[in-house]
Amino acid sequence: MGRYVIRRLLQFIPTVLGTMFLLHYMTSLAIQFSGNPVRALFGDRTPPPALLEAITERLGYGDPCLSQKGNWCIGLFGDRLQSVFFHFDFGINLRQREVTDLVADALPFTLKLLVIAILFEAVVGIAAGVLAGLRGGSFTDYLVKISTVFIISVPIFVLGVVVREFVGVKFGNVLRGQDWIPDVISTGMFSPGFKPDYPFASLIIPGMVLGAVSLATTARLTRTSIMENIRADYVRTAKAKGLTNKRVIGVHTLRNSLIPVITFLGVDIGAAMAGAVVTETIFNVPGIGRLVTMSARTGESSVVVGVVTMLVLVVLVANLLVDLLYAVLDPRIRYE
Amino acid sequence: MRGKFLKVAVVATATAMLATACGGGGSNDETAGKSGGTLRVYNAEPAFLTPSGGDDEPSLYVIRQLYRGLVKYNAQTSAVENDLAESVESTDQKLWTIKLKSGYTFDNGEPVNADAFIRSWNFAAYSPNAQNNGYFMKRIAGIKDVQSTDPDGDGPEKAPEPKAKELAGLKKVDDLTFTVELEAPFSGFPTTIGYPGFFPMAEACVADIAKCNETPIGNGPYKIDGNWQHNVAINLVRSDSWKGDAGKPDRIEYRIFADVDAGYAAFQGGELDVMYTVPPARYKEAKATYGDRMFELAGDSFTYVGFPLYMDEFKDKKVRQALSLAIDRQSIIDAVFDGRFAPASSFVAPSFEGARPDVCKYCQKDVEKAKQLLAEAGGWPAGKKLTLWANAGAGHDQWLQAVGDQIKAALNIDYELKVNLQFAEYLETADKKKFTGPFRLGWGPDYPFMETFLYPLYGTGAGSNNSGYSNAQFDELMKAGDSAASMQAAIPSYQQAEDILGEELPVIPMWWRKEAAIYSENVDQFVWNAVADADYGATSLKQN
Amino acid sequence: MTDVNVKLDALPGLDPNALPLEVKNLQVEFRTRNGIAHAVNGVSFDLRAGETRAILGESGCGKSVTAQAIMGILDTPPGFVTGGEILYRGVDLLKLPESERRKVRANRIAMIFQDALSALNPVFTVGFQLAELFRKHRGMSRQDAKARAIELLDLVKIPAARQRVNDYPHQFSGGMRQRVMIAMALALDPEVLIADEPTTALDVTVQAQIMALLAELQQERNMGLVLITHDMGVVADVADRISVMYAGRVIEEAGVDDIYASPAHPYTKGLLESIPRLDLKGQELSAIKGLPPALTNLPSGCAFNPRCRYAQDVCRKDPAPSLLQVSPSRTAACHFWKEVKGDE
């Protein structure tokens, strides 16, 4: 196991470097071909060249390779690697803030959102999947099947906007009109978006929207998995052992059925982080996804490279943990 | 990012509208509205909270409560009134003497004296400091020496140190007096210094500008409570060190939204007291829902379609006039913007002193005349498509498409849209004069003075003259206005210059943005400053 | 748990002197999208204590379904028991409520499955799976249950039981896994053991060991054994009585010697002829021609008639006869049993 982990960690190195270089090259190309992002800061008015240059220099976009189309900017990449790995310096954004600060500001919100989303999709998704899987072909099964496919089909931004308007604003306003409902519910949970006064409660609904798509997948996966396992020989053995139905399902079926589901949930962390882009925009959550989108839009390559690199690391570590968890859950798998 | 800098003097005619619209408005000497309470307002994430750095709307909204400058603008008449200045005077419009009132301090106890202003302006102007508002120091003598240029353009060498660290045009006379020498006479100088880029900064602030950005050291009626919570909130409380008229609310909380729709949802959910803007698509709904709690005012943000005069197709003014005549501005405004804009028929914001309607004779739809003018000009090259340019991701494609549709219908010129450039690339294209067809751009005034709408956009070689327009007579008239004895005296020259534009049409004026703000039932009196927009410090809350 | 120390004597109608297992006219059908399959169509047999009853037949003939129906672990849906009786010491299991029925399983009637690898839960140690029986049925503590699990592994002759109790099923060899299965089945001292093809997946040498072990344990405990198999060789070694099944029916029922000496049904005869015999080396093996019929679409008349060399019109028109008495101790479901038998 130990050797396996070390090997996997070593494999991270080319992956992370590759990802960083890919991002570096893409963003360098962007500057080479479509111009200095600093220029956009001034909008309609043309800045004095001196000022433009000074700001460009300060932000690290002054490297001459950035004005030669197609240049790989290897030197700049080297500098970036050096500052990232030796000084933990990811550069600054157009507003001259440290990327590490930006991430530190944004991360807690995204993490909270993720926790809520993953919990929601795990609990509700697995429950729905188990219900449907145990009663294959029943009404519940069809209900779960159809509603989950439907959720997957609706673009998440439509879902988000509809939920914000109807649950956050319309329904929330009804609740806010009732005195007996505690504030944390009426103005916290059912608010139209993130609220600093209720940093957790106001993220519940956005988190649920974020988790909705994966919830559907979780439910489908659980359902399929349960249906496969419920017919498995060892489940029959468990029944033949005279165990109660609860134990046959709860211990002998579920444990096996949840292995792929848990794997999915682990991998989904990365996807959910990306999905947070949409949710965070709609519900005004100042998280990582929004940070990356905005930076990409304003062409802040240092931010994009820095933040996405960090996210990639998170995804890689999450994947490794999932693989290890997989080995714990399924003794047939041994990594050596 | 279409920055809106200063807000403009509302002329007498607009005052009446303002008065009825906001229920009496509120200038500082009026004792309307009681003080107290917490005002929760919508804001986007500011770029900077320092006077030298913040040049975008969200920044200015915060800076104006944290800091105060030499002059301020009357909420209703928008006339320039002294704030920290005792007097701002000049005899030749070139050398200005500024006297300060005594007794004002920063929140950290430092005095607000002549040094504070000189320090702040020098800091902004010195190019290695990379301050966005260095742009506004461009008229002060010696500006070239504090800004360095890269000798080989974008080449490998770094820009050298500027020749001087300080602006030669700024001279301290005594603690409360200093003089400002301009590069060239400018009669409108007193109006410019009410812009936050000219607000003073404490020594401690300039010493550690990054820290000052997170925890501003202001000199205004409010001070920050805690730090700038990026992307979340900025909370201000009333400052005890402020000697002027105190702000009405005890506390101003700026809630930060990345998406205006999300902000509107929060307003609907009762989480905000003021939104200084309404999402365009929700304007109708907001008007219906909030009716008397919506404040509207003709604004001064200008949207135009520029002609690339460096292209042969657009050299003949009749072609330009014909294209302008083909457009039904009101219809586009109604369809795409729910009426949130006012059609433009001039080049200077209607609210500005000296502005006149219908300067442009070709800004009303008239298909017959358009066809005739185009025919006189020799027609449009057969088969050539008109390329319409706009930057991507800002929703301009919608209305530009409508413009194209109308031109196609009226003049049978087929069009294509070129709307995929991000703003930075788009602006560089503009700077390099690489547009291949009419292009969308906007303009907001830098100060409440006609000149700001004229010279920067149409003066020969001026910074934002993206059309490449050049007219000696126009330049001459501008110069005459700049050297006029007073702001009033400058107006006739400027008006003549505008008339030239009305005939030559280097750009097609499209529309002026209408300001629309909404406020909640908690608000007792909402105050909109004609120049500086929503004035949160003057807005009062209902006291229970 | 509720089922601590179940006293099964409390079962209503329990008659200690009745047979440990008696199946009467059992009917099972599978309701599928393609129609109803009559998987078991009137199967009857009985089992005495200490006796080994073999149920013989090709795959798909309903023998495993019969076993599952007896255990009450049929997948419902699609499988339904639609008729007949399953009597444990005089008590009809089919009439018991599920909670009572559950207590019969493993305690009174236990089962061994064909493929021990898939029949053991891959994610739990064998110790856990053994101990579970004691904990849930006998209410033992974890430690006691584990001690019993080790004893059981010893009983089925798994070397180093103390260490292996913590291993997972996939860490055992095929034979060892089947021993674990046996241990599990015997854990609660059942009176009836149903072994569904217990050796099919194993090497011949291991097969013999397992069968020997089963026989030994059966004798020790005077346990009734229902051996379900398609392997005539295994049957000859261990069975006392044989029921031959075809297409959901028992078509011949006799003592092991009688059947081997003179089968009374053409199908049995066919099966015996298809066993390779050393003494007939060099001769071609005769196999039964054709394939077993689909249960959803049985041929009219006797289900075996398309493959039967004795078949005549009556076989094609009339349904196969119910079991005819061939001798006092044996029956066969063939109009022409005399010809079949006499042929030999």
Added chain:
Amino acid sequence: MSDLTSAGAAVGGAPVTGDGPPIGAPGGEGKERSASLWADARRQLVRDPVFMISFFYILVVSSMAAFPKLWTSQDPRDCTTDRSRIAPSGEHPFGFDILGCDYYSHAIYGARPSMVIAVMATGGIVVFGGVLGLLAGYYGGWVDSIISRVMDIFFSLPFLLGAIVFLTVIKRQNIWTIAAVLFLLAWPTIARIIRGSVISSKDLDYVHAAKAVGASNGRLMFRHILPNAIAPMLVYATIVLGSFVAAEATLTFLGVGLAPPAQSWGIMISVHQVYFLEDPWLLLFPCGLLVGTVLSFILMGDALRDALDPKFR
């Protein structure tokens, strides 16, 4: 968004770790069995109403994309702001959009970019991902190491974030670039699926037999090993088609997808979503078409999987 991962996971098993029971459980009897597998599958699918309805719906949408003139004679570019947001009527069943263009013809013409993007990107990942997966699985060793590391790079980029970064950087947002970005970020999934099933079928007896009689590497890969991997790939490809249709809309909403004057369902939805309280039909029509398409692809994928996977018989 998790659309893609969900598609991956929806195929069953865990595409990520590649362990667990091999998908499709290659039996070993080779071509004979696979022939009957496909025949059985076809028979089962034809009788499955859900599959047939979905299939029919996709046919309809494809015909809109291929031959919009079949469905409408209106020119979607014939717009005038005088007709802005007029509600649906008999003559104009979907009404008019904010620029006064006929919304029905807009929706018909909008099918093309959505479908073309999805089809191109899916085709790309099937071919490219399939070949790389095959090579990695078949040769193993350093070939596998290199391909796997490259897969890791793209796989570890969260899908939506990666798309945003690439598309904002490319700055030319048209059908080609969007398809290319979807392709770039999605091919590793299919490569993994193929790699997994190649590895598990590489050791099958008939492959050894073919090798023993001297079949070339190419023949072994394409004639003997690949057919075993087709079923899971087909299921995944069908579902991913749906995900791509949805992804186009989401990218457009985020401002990195197609932009007007191009016409696509994504543009229709994201432009009009702000009006959904006032004129809900502006959102409902394109959304309905889009959801129907995605739904159909997913249901088809489900049905295919059920038909092709012996476990579900």
